[in-house]
Amino acid sequence: MNSYAIAIHGGAGTISKDTITPEQELEYISGLKAALEAGEKVLKKHGSSTDAVEAAVMALENNILFNAGRGAVFTHEATHEMDAAIMEGAQLRAGAVSGVSNIKNPVQLARAIMDHSGSVLLAGEGANEFARKMNFKFEEDDYFFSQYRYDQLMKIRDTDVVKLDHSVSDSPNPPKRFGTVGAVALDLHGNLAAATSTGGLTNKRYGRIGDTPIIGAGTYANNKTCAISCTGVGEYYIRAVVGHDISCLMEYKGLSLEEACNELVHHKLMEMGGEGGLIGIDAKGNITMPFNSEGMYRGMKKKDGDFVVEIYA
Amino acid sequence: MNSYAIAIHGGAGTISKDTITPEQELEYISGLKAALEAGEKVLKKHGSSTDAVEAAVMALENNILFNAGRGAVFTHEATHEMDAAIMEGAQLRAGAVSGVSNIKNPVQLARAIMDHSGSVLLAGEGANEFARKMNFKFEEDDYFFSQYRYDQLMKIRDTDVVKLDHSVSDSPNPPKRFGTVGAVALDLHGNLAAATSTGGLTNKRYGRIGDTPIIGAGTYANNKTCAISCTGVGEYYIRAVVGHDISCLMEYKGLSLEEACNELVHHKLMEMGGEGGLIGIDAKGNITMPFNSEGMYRGMKKKDGDFVVEIYA
Numbered sequence: 272m273n274s275y276a277i278a279i280h281g282g283a284g285t286i287s288k289d290t291i292t293p294e295q296e297l298e299y300i301s302g303l304k305a306a307l308e309a310g311e312k313v314l315k316k317h318g319s320s321t322d323a324v325e326a327a328v329m330a331l332e333n334n335i336l337f338n339a340g341r342g343a344v345f346t347h348e349a350t351h352e353m354d355a356a357i358m359e360g361a362q363l364r365a366g367a368v369s370g371v372s373n374i375k376n377p378v379q380l381a382r383a384i385m386d387h388s389g390s391v392l393l394a395g396e397g398a399n400e401f402a403r404k405m406n407f408k409f410e411e412d413d414y415f416f417s418q419y420r421y422d423q424l425m426k427i428r429d430t431d432v433v434k435l436d437h438s439v440s441d442s443p444n445p446p447k448r449f450g451t452v453g454a455v456a457l458d459l460h461g462n463l464a465a466a467t468s469t470g471g472l473t474n475k476r477y478g479r480i481g482d483t484p485i486i487g488a489g490t491y492a493n494n495k496t497c498a499i500s501c502t503g504v505g506e507y508y509i510r511a512v513v514g515h516d517i518s519c520l521m522e523y524k525g526l527s528l529e530e531a532c533n534e535l536v537h538h539k540l541m542e543m544g545g546e547g548g549l550i551g552i553d554a555k556g557n558i559t560m561p562f563n564s565e566g567m568y569r570g571m572k573k574k575d576g577d578f579v580v581e582i583y584a
Numbered sequence: 585m586n587s588y589a590i591a592i593h594g595g596a597g598t599i600s601k602d603t604i605t606p607e608q609e610l611e612y613i614s615g616l617k618a619a620l621e622a623g624e625k626v627l628k629k630h631g632s633s634t635d636a637v638e639a640a641v642m643a644l645e646n647n648i649l650f651n652a653g654r655g656a657v658f659t660h661e662a663t664h665e666m667d668a669a670i671m672e673g674a675q676l677r678a679g680a681v682s683g684v685s686n687i688k689n690p691v692q693l694a695r696a697i698m699d700h701s702g703s704v705l706l707a708g709e710g711a712n713e714f715a716r717k718m719n720f721k722f723e724e725d726d727y728f729f730s731q732y733r734y735d736q737l738m739k740i741r742d743t744d745v746v747k748l749d750h751s752v753s754d755s756p757n758p759p760k761r762f763g764t765v766g767a768v769a770l771d772l773h774g775n776l777a778a779a780t781s782t783g784g785l786t787n788k789r790y791g792r793i794g795d796t797p798i799i800g801a802g803t804y805a806n807n808k809t810c811a812i813s814c815t816g817v818g819e820y821y822i823r824a825v826v827g828h829d830i831s832c833l834m835e836y837k838g839l840s841l842e843e844a845c846n847e848l849v850h851h852k853l854m855e856m857g858g859e860g861g862l863i864g865i866d867a868k869g870n871i872t873m874p875f876n877s878e879g880m881y882r883g884m885k886k887k888d889g890d891f892v893v894e895i896y897a
Contacts, residue, residue, distance in 0.1 A: 363823045363824065363856070364823070365822065365823050369707065369793075370707060370708060370710075388790065388792075389819075390790070390792045390793075390819060391818075391819045391822045391823065392792070392793040392794075392798075392822065393790045393791050393792055393793070394682065394683060394707050394708065394791040394792075394793055395683060395707065395708045395709075395791045396708075396791065397683075397789060397790040397791025397792065398790060398791050400789075400790055400791075401789075401790040401791075476710060476713075476714075477701065477703070477706045477710040477711060477713055477714040478706050478707040478708045478709065478710025478711050478713075478714075479701075479703045479705070479706055479707075479710070480682075480703075480705040480706070480707055481705075485705075485798060485799070485800075486798070486801070486822050486823060486825065487798075487800045487801065487822075487825035487828060488799070488800065491825075505704075506702075506703060506704045509678065509704045509705065509799050509800075510676045510677070510678050510704065510799065511676065512799065512800035512804075512825065512828040515800060515825040515828055515829070515832075516828070516832065519828075519829065519832035519833075519836055520832075520836060523832055523833060523836035523837040524836040524837070543676070
């Protein structure tokens with residue numbers, strides 16, 4: 272008898288009791304639980320892992336607390352440029368989108384690219400054009416506006432800091448947060464899937480693309496091994512081809528999911544200087560959620576288990 | 585005593601004696617040899633493999649015969665959108681660019697992104713802005729114009745064919761060519777590097793990005809294993825994470841360069857339906873250049889060997 276399981280994350284970074292108020296903590300926990308519930312609802316009804324990770328990521332995109340969709344941070348030009356990806360483990364099908372604006376749910380667009388475009392990765396204005404052709408829902412700039420994130424941008428916009436992660440305090444060393452959301456799932460049919468979505472970095476410039484929409488780096492799924500969704504300093508995750516490396520360590524070297532994920536998060540990325548975390552699930556429904564930063568918004572739900580939602584180490 | 589070696593490709597596809605005139609054949613051979621010479625000149629003087637692959641790819645970008653740089657094909661909008669990437673095996677440093685226009689040598693921009701941007705991948709107008717900041721050489725549209733390629737676009741522009749590779753005949757089943765150029769090299773210091781550059785697909789739309797600028801897919805280098813540059817239907821190469829998979833088959837499963845490259849080109853990609861080829865070099869200077877299409881423009885030069893330039897199977 273097959274089982275199902277789902278895990279999600281809402282970003283990693285300098286997240287500790289000192290940087291979050293009790294009220295914020297409750298809001299984050301409630302947002303993570305709602306996303307898990309949205310995903311589990313699909314899995315319980317024998318739906319696909321693809322539909323489940325899409326539903327979970329959409330819930331996080333629609334929550335202004337997380338840096339994806341509605342809560343996307345501001346670029347240097349005070350716009351929102353969002354990236355997302357989705358991958359299915361059964362046939363290694365994948366879709367991804369980069370640098371789109373005004374799309375309510377970028378992960379849905381990644382899904383449409385996988386299902387209908389004949390391509391894997393579409394970017395920028397061209398991707399927006401594809402979304403219009405597919406009758407996607409667009410939102411006005413207002414929908415994505417938050418005073419808090421706008422203030423974050425204004426604080427650093429005129430500095431040379433082009434790669435700062437969004438901060439939550441006025442301290443000279445503001446907490447780093449790698450704002451990304453993601454989900455991985457195993458469905459009752461035995462299929463794995465992964466999805467990731469992000470608004471990128473506050474004050475990002477030059478059309479920078481991180482690891483989120485890079486298949487094999489921030490997002491990867493393969494029924495033989497695992498499904499992975501990452502959050503962290505994207506450049507390191509691209510160079511280390513994190514998602515696919517975990518899969519290869521399992522397939523070619525015989526490591527378990529946990530061993531392979533720990534090898535990346537606590538050794539390879541650490542040695543390169545890459546901070547962040549990831550969530551992984553294997554074909555048996557084992558889940559691991561390692562990170563080398565102070566905290567990571569994360570949660571999981573297995574078929575016969577309780578909801579698990581955690582923030583700190 | 586270390587040795588050096590370099591290999592290059594100028595794209596794969598339906599390339600046979602029937603589709604190329606003897607005059608064209610000589611031009612291609614001459615272009616490939618010039619690129620090998622440009623790369624070898626660097627290696628012979630104890631230069632880095634990074635400089636060598638950049639020089640070789642620039643030579644191919646400057647040659648209107650190849651679909652990269654000057655010879656880039658036309659998009660649906662009759663513009664040129666070019667992609668390129670470069671990676672160093674020593675520290676896994678990488679730079680890549682996607683969807684840039686009017687840049688004479690995209691591979692140089694990928695190199696500048698690696699060396700100076702703090703990012704790995706920049707795209708679109710933002711990447712052009714970074715190039716202006718770095719005082720890059722821009723060319724007018726005229727520089728990239730070729731009547732031959734413009735006619736290719738006009739033939740298919742009003743059809744639903746949004747994913748056709750550039751063709752060379754009027755036959756109902758025009759030959760497919762996966763226009764991409766690339767180079768891999770080992771230098772006298774024992775360092776590997778890879779670089780790839782492309783104009784993409786004729787009539788491409790929606791900001792489609794192929795495997796060329798995706799680190800781990802079309803371009804990858806790791807001193808522990810190999811350097812790889814791919815050419816083919818990019819979507820399959822992204823989904824199979826080709827460059828990094830070859831590296832993992834060598835590192836984790838103990839396959840030789842040739843065995844690992846053959847596994848990808850003749851098995852994994854073939855089973856998915858992915859046509860094309862690649863060039864690979866390992867840390868000992870072994871070179872392999874497999875392809876599953878009819879032909880591939882390719883060549884290699886080792887320290888004490890002759891120039892090898894080939895087109896057909």
